[in-house]
Amino acid sequence: MSLWKIAWRSIQQRALASALTGFSMALGVALIVAVLVAQKVIRDSFTRGASGYHLVVGKKGSQLQLVLNTVYHLQDPIENIPYSYYKRLITPSDDLGKNVKVAIPYCLGDNYEGFRVVGTIPDLFTKLEYADGKKYEFEEGGRNFRLKNYFEAVIGSTVAREAKLKVGDEFQPVHGLSDEGDGHKHDAFKIVGVLKPTGTANDRALFINIEGFYLLENHAKPLDEVAAAKPAAKPPADDHDHAHDHAHDKDADHDHADHKDPAHDHADHDHAKPEEAGHKDGEAAHDHEGEAQPAGGAKASAEGKAAPDEHADHDHAKHDEAEHEKAADKPPADHDHDEHAGHDHPPGEAHDHADHDHDHAEKGATDKAPADKAHDHDAHAGHDHADHDHDAHDDAGHDHADHDHAGHDHSGHSHSHEPLPEDQREVTAVLVLAKGDLYASNLRTKINEGEQAQAAAPIRVIADFFQKIVNSITVALLSLTALIIVISGIGIMVSIYNSMNDRRRDIAVMRALGASRGTVLAVILVESILLSLAGGVVGVLLGHTLVAILGPIVEGQTGVSLGFFQFDKYELVLIPGLVALASLMGYLPALSAYRTDVAKALSASP
Amino acid sequence: MLLLENVKKSYTEPDGANLPILDIPEFRVAPGEQLALMGRSGCGKTTLLHVIAGISRPDSGLVRVAGVDIARLPEHGRDRFRADNIGYIFQTFNLLPGFSALENVLLGMSFTGGRADEGRARKLLDQVGLGRRLSHKPAMLSVGEQQRVAVARAMANRPKLLLADEPTANVDTGHQQQIIDLIRAQSTEENVALILVTHTPEVSDQFTRVEQLDRLNQAVVNV
Numbered sequence: 045m046s047l048w049k050i051a052w053r054s055i056q057q058r059a060l061a062s063a064l065t066g067f068s069m070a071l072g073v074a075l076i077v078a079v080l081v082a083q084k085v086i087r088d089s090f091t092r093g094a095s096g097y098h099l100v101v102g103k104k105g106s107q108l109q110l111v112l113n114t115v116y117h118l119q120d121p122i123e124n125i126p127y128s129y130y131k132r133l134i135t136p137s138d139d140l141g142k143n144v145k146v147a148i149p150y151c152l153g154d155n156y157e158g159f160r161v162v163g164t165i166p167d168l169f170t171k172l173e174y175a176d177g178k179k180y181e182f183e184e185g186g187r188n189f190r191l192k193n194y195f196e197a198v199i200g201s202t203v204a205r206e207a208k209l210k211v212g213d214e215f216q217p218v219h220g221l222s223d224e225g226d227g228h229k230h231d232a233f234k235i236v237g238v239l240k241p242t243g244t245a246n247d248r249a250l251f252i253n254i255e256g257f258y259l260l261e262n263h264a265k266p267l268d269e270v271a272a273a274k275p276a277a278k279p280p281a282d283d284h285d286h287a288h289d290h291a292h293d294k295d296a297d298h299d300h301a302d303h304k305d306p307a308h309d310h311a312d313h314d315h316a317k318p319e320e321a322g323h324k325d326g327e328a329a330h331d332h333e334g335e336a337q338p339a340g341g342a343k344a345s346a347e348g349k350a351a352p353d354e355h356a357d358h359d360h361a362k363h364d365e366a367e368h369e370k371a372a373d374k375p376p377a378d379h380d381h382d383e384h385a386g387h388d389h390p391p392g393e394a395h396d397h398a399d400h401d402h403d404h405a406e407k408g409a410t411d412k413a414p415a416d417k418a419h420d421h422d423a424h425a426g427h428d429h430a431d432h433d434h435d436a437h438d439d440a441g442h443d444h445a446d447h448d449h450a451g452h453d454h455s456g457h458s459h460s461h462e463p464l465p466e467d468q469r470e471v472t473a474v475l476v477l478a479k480g481d482l483y484a485s486n487l488r489t490k491i492n493e494g495e496q497a498q499a500a501a502p503i504r505v506i507a508d509f510f511q512k513i514v515n516s517i518t519v520a521l522l523s524l525t526a527l528i529i530v531i532s533g534i535g536i537m538v539s540i541y542n543s544m545n546d547r548r549r550d551i552a553v554m555r556a557l558g559a560s561r562g563t564v565l566a567v568i569l570v571e572s573i574l575l576s577l578a579g580g581v582v583g584v585l586l587g588h589t590l591v592a593i594l595g596p597i598v599e600g601q602t603g604v605s606l607g608f609f610q611f612d613k614y615e616l617v618l619i620p621g622l623v624a625l626a627s628l629m630g631y632l633p634a635l636s637a638y639r640t641d642v643a644k645a646l647s648a649s650p
Numbered sequence: 651m652l653l654l655e656n657v658k659k660s661y662t663e664p665d666g667a668n669l670p671i672l673d674i675p676e677f678r679v680a681p682g683e684q685l686a687l688m689g690r691s692g693c694g695k696t697t698l699l700h701v702i703a704g705i706s707r708p709d710s711g712l713v714r715v716a717g718v719d720i721a722r723l724p725e726h727g728r729d730r731f732r733a734d735n736i737g738y739i740f741q742t743f744n745l746l747p748g749f750s751a752l753e754n755v756l757l758g759m760s761f762t763g764g765r766a767d768e769g770r771a772r773k774l775l776d777q778v779g780l781g782r783r784l785s786h787k788p789a790m791l792s793v794g795e796q797q798r799v800a801v802a803r804a805m806a807n808r809p810k811l812l813l814a815d816e817p818t819a820n821v822d823t824g825h826q827q828q829i830i831d832l833i834r835a836q837s838t839e840e841n842v843a844l845i846l847v848t849h850t851p852e853v854s855d856q857f858t859r860v861e862q863l864d865r866l867n868q869a870v871v872n873v
Binding site: 045046057553559560 | 696697700703705706725726729730732733734736738740744746747748749753756757758759760761762766803807
């Protein structure tokens with residue numbers, strides 16, 4: 045008869061006590077399984093959200109904050125970075141942009157019922173994956189929003205469920221990042237698609253057209269800031285460039301016209317907005333207060349823009365023909381950029397604007413050229429609006445144009461449906477998918493070396509974060525549960541120890557039958573091992589059954605799928621280790637068996 | 651078969667005094683010999699059996715069993731020797747309550763280092779009349795049946811010496827003779843030397859050799 049059987053018989057003999065002590069062990073182990081699985085769920089769901097692209101680019105500051113804010117829609121954003129920086133990222137000829145495959149801008153600042161509202165471009169859902177190999181999909185009946193339709197939006201599955209929104213509904217983003225914002229309601233966006241659950245934080249966000257976002261109240265960068273920022277930012281060496289630009293400008297302009305390029309829109313805007321802003325003492329973007337009618341706006345502006353300048357006139361006409369549809373299919377920025385790519389603009393500039401501006405202000409600009417460098421600067425940097433208002437470039441032609449536009453704006457029909465000029469735009473962050481891992485690290489280094497922005501690799505930041513914080517929480521939890529197992533082990537020990545008095549005679553009998561001290565010690569140890577082991581196995585089964593039962597719920601909440609066979613690698617080390625530890629608890633009673641005085645125990649009356 | 655020479659053992663009393671229990675100048679048993687050992691309570695019968703079985707060690711003297719001086723063996727050596735050579739039947743049977751009749755016999759075979767011979771265990775139980783109660787736990791057996799299991803268990807390893815410590819003291823008189831007969835028959839059949847401790851004349855009268863421990867044991871004389 046083996047030691048195991050001998051031990052098993054003695055467990056059977058005290059079935060109830062054995063079952064109870066074994067069960068306490070099982071509960072402890074099940075708890076460990078639960079903690080490990082919970083930790084895995086948290087880690088997986090975090091990592092999942094952080095995959096799909098290489099970098100998050102944003103304002104200098106805490107990397108963790110940038111990642112938490114951009115990827116997980118947690119915490120407040122750091123400040124914004126200029127739109128021009130984003131444009132560098134999407135310019136293949138740029139030192140930064142050459143590393144980039146896809147760059148998606150994020151504009152934050154609003155919420156709807158506590159869910160983040162993200163101003164972005166449709167490419168987010170078509171050119172990026174939300175996890176490795178997983179593409180965004182829309183629930184039946186929905187589609188991605190279109191860039192030309194400024195007030196379209198797509199929402200995450202959780203938002204749809206909890207805020208009871210569906211395709212066709214409209215919602216008004218509220219200024220601020222949480223429910224406790226200032227409560228100012230923006231224009232309404234129409235939901236055209238609901239994302240299928242992704243298990244990422246994006247399930248909890250609403251995505252609106254970035255163009256629409258910019259047109260919302262208070263989303264334009266205040267003009268005086270624009271004006272103040274530019275001259276400082278621009279290297280003086282630009283004069284030259286500008287001359288060059290001018291030469292090109294006409295061509296470029298024509299190109300635009302011919303191609304019915306959306307850049308035109310911009311041109312219009314550039315003029316219109318700043319002027320109006322000037323009129324209202326720099327209070328930018330008031331124009332769109334209230335309305336949302338994408339279609340008519342641009343046309344109206346065209347009409348209104350009577351004719352201070354033939355060029356301009358022409359452009360508008362073209363633009364009109366182009367109609368919104370064609371024009372807006374591409375991000376407005378794109379074209380401009382390409383066109384001017386060859387001009388060697390110093391980084392961080394708003395080239396397009398500059399170009400267009402020149403068109404209009406050509407006379408003045410050329411005239412001015414020899415005069416003041418600083419002035420020149422402004423003009424070229426695309427601040428003509430600012431220039432006019434602040435710098436008092438009292439150029440007649442210019443002023444004309446200004447007034448014209450201003451008047452038109454005031455007439456009210458241009459409201460809201462012309463994109464915000466780029467120099468009034470900012471982005472909170474940019475998601476970057478590089479051309480490869482090496483490109484990504486290259487880009488990250490370059491961006492971080494610069495002054496304007498930082499780039500964070502979300503997976504690394506999150507791994508760090510886990511290392512520092514989540515891991516220690518896990519360790520604390522695991523220590524607690526490990527303690528439970530140790531207590532269960534002590535329970536087993538006490539149970540066996542208490543039984544020793546009853547069993548001393550049995551032990552003595554075994555000794556009399558020829559069992560050695562070592563044998564009786566082993567029998568007791570084996571008994572403790574069996575109890576721990578059985579408890580451990582039951583605990584693992586119990587834990588995983590629980591996981592399997594809760595799996596679908598967890599998957600619904602986090603997108604992390606859990607099955608019965610979801611084992612954590614720590615489980616494979618920790619549980620055997622703890623069971624072994626518990627088994628050793630049997631050593632004390634076993635020692636007592638070892639020391640049994642056979643002669644005395646046999647002589648004692650039963 | 652068995653030779654004791656100048657075996658002395660004493661206990662230290664709580665007050666520190668030395669209390670002699672055993673002082674046996676000489677005691678011999680031949681192979682296959684059966685004898686009854688008599689003596690009143692407290693005269694050291696059980697202690698003597700423990701010394702012979704190697705459960706206890708004498709303070710001095712020679713205890714030679716089957717040619718081996720077990721008093722010189724280390725404890726684990728004596729344990730192993732006991733498992734291989736000595737059968738022990740207790741007054742209180744001392745079956746393990748968690749084990750069936752068969753398992754109790756098999757348990758007796760578990761400490762020899764060899765494989766338990768289940769065939770022999772069944773045969774032994776059959777011989778003691780329990781062939782149909784192999785899987786019964788001790789609590790389900792009568793007192794007489796329990797002691798018969800104990801006899802089978804003691805015989806399990808083909809011992810050379812069988813020690814029976816008042817095996818019928820707890821058995822009702824009706825079954826007393828049955829047990830004695832069984833023990834003697836088994837000993838005879840396997841040519842096992844038997845030392846049967848009893849204080850019942852009806853039992854001792856059946857043996858050709860009856861030893862009075864009072865006479866063997868000088869310690870008792872001195873008391």
